Amino acid sequence: MVKFSKKLEYALISLRHISNAGDEVTRVRDISEKYSIPHDLLAKILQKLKKENILASSQGINGGYTLSRKLDEIPLSELVSVIENGTSIVECMHDEDNNCLINDSCTIKDPLSKIQNEFENILKTKMISDFV
Amino acid sequence: MVKFSKKLEYALISLRHISNAGDEVTRVRDISEKYSIPHDLLAKILQKLKKENILASSQGINGGYTLSRKLDEIPLSELVSVIENGTSIVECMHDEDNNCLINDSCTIKDPLSKIQNEFENILKTKMISDFV
DNA sequence: ATAAAACCGGACTAATATAGTCGTATTTAA
DNA sequence: TTAAATACGACTATATTAGTCCGGTTTTAT
Ligand code: FES
Ligand code: FES
Numbered sequence: 001m002v003k004f005s006k007k008l009e010y011a012l013i014s015l016r017h018i019s020n021a022g023d024e025v026t027r028v029r030d031i032s033e034k035y036s037i038p039h040d041l042l043a044k045i046l047q048k049l050k051k052e053n054i055l056a057s058s059q060g061i062n063g064g065y066t067l068s069r070k071l072d073e074i075p076l077s078e079l080v081s082v083i084e085n086g087t088s089i090v091e092c093m094h095d096e097d098n099n100c101l102i103n104d105s106c107t108i109k110d111p112l113s114k115i116q117n118e119f120e121n122i123l124k125t126k127m128i129s130d131f132v
Numbered sequence: 133m134v135k136f137s138k139k140l141e142y143a144l145i146s147l148r149h150i151s152n153a154g155d156e157v158t159r160v161r162d163i164s165e166k167y168s169i170p171h172d173l174l175a176k177i178l179q180k181l182k183k184e185n186i187l188a189s190s191q192g193i194n195g196g197y198t199l200s201r202k203l204d205e206i207p208l209s210e211l212v213s214v215i216e217n218g219t220s221i222v223e224c225m226h227d228e229d230n231n232c233l234i235n236d237s238c239t240i241k242d243p244l245s246k247i248q249n250e251f252e253n254i255l256k257t258k259m260i261s262d263f264v
Numbered sequence: 265a266t267a268a269a270a271c272c273g274g275a276c277t278a279a280t281a282t283a284g285t286c287g288t289a290t291t292t293a294a
Numbered sequence: 295t296t297a298a299a300t301a302c303g304a305c306t307a308t309a310t311t312a313g314t315c316c317g318g319t320t321t322t323a324t
Contacts, residue, residue: 004244005311005312006311006312006313007311007312009240012240013240016239016240027269027270028270028271029269029270038312038313038314040313040314040315041312041313041314043270043271043272044272044273046271047271047272047273050271057270057271058270058271058321059269059270059271059272059319059320059321059322060269060270060271060320060321060322060323061267061268061269061270061321061322061323062269062270062321062322062323063269063270063271063320063321063322064270064271065271076247107148107263107264108141108144108145108148108263111258111262111263112136112263115208115254115255115258118254119251119254122247122250122251123247126243126247130243131239131240131243131244132239137281137282137283138282138283138284139282139283159298159299159300160299160300161298161299170283170284170285172284172285172286173283173284173285175300175301176301176302178300179300179301179302182300182301189299189300189301190291190292190299190300191290191291191292191299191300191301192290192291192292192293192298192299192300193291193292193293193294193296193297193298193299194292194293194294194298194299195291195292195293195298195299195300196299196300197300
């Protein structure tokens, strides 16, 4: 019902690891082996983080990842929006034309939207550094 | 990532409808037809609500459902726990013996648990009557 | 140069969770 | 006794998530 995906967990673990590595570059394999995360899956996650400018990458035989921004400046909400497919908590009942099925006076949608907002606010106040 | 299930939505719509019907019993078919909800699916949802003593049912040819408790005394969290399969937001990495894979100093699990708690608190403060 | 190891990205498959269906029993008013 | 309703459990279908595979590009030690 409300559950973070494995991908988000993998991202947090990786950021923690890379952060601890300091200036040394971290290879995907380092993380994938240490925490038993599938290599190819993890690779794609880190690639996304690079696009979002959370990580910096260097290619080549000695390549790998380092942090690109400070973790206390990145809210969890940003990580979530990069990793997860932006699905809304409210996917209420409507027909093809997006009209509410409880005609005229639907009182369900609004309170649900509110809950969504409150939840997102929580995510905004948590910084990645809180997890490291 | 965080999304209520259709079932929860169906439950809210039903409670709203049954509440508006007052003392008259409401049949599953009434709701299912009016809001285009699959009959059999809805039936099972209402059965669960009966078990939880949110609804009262009468069997037989003139049977149906009425409210069993006041909606302003039922928090959304209760409805969620009845409808959804209690999945936790935190399903962190651990081996078979439930030991964290980030040995010794896992800092990921706790903040995630906190988020879970904050979210659940939101659900506790919303009463079903807020949706009706 | 070349091999190796990384990064990149799309298409594919597998596993899981959600949504919905079906068959059958039980109750009860008419 | 029959029709219409709840009640229950097993089943199937669909959608989402997790993970795999493959072909490619870039970099660098040798
Ligand atoms: S939009 Fe959700 S029931 Fe009205
Ligand atoms: S328990 Fe989740 S990574 Fe430690």
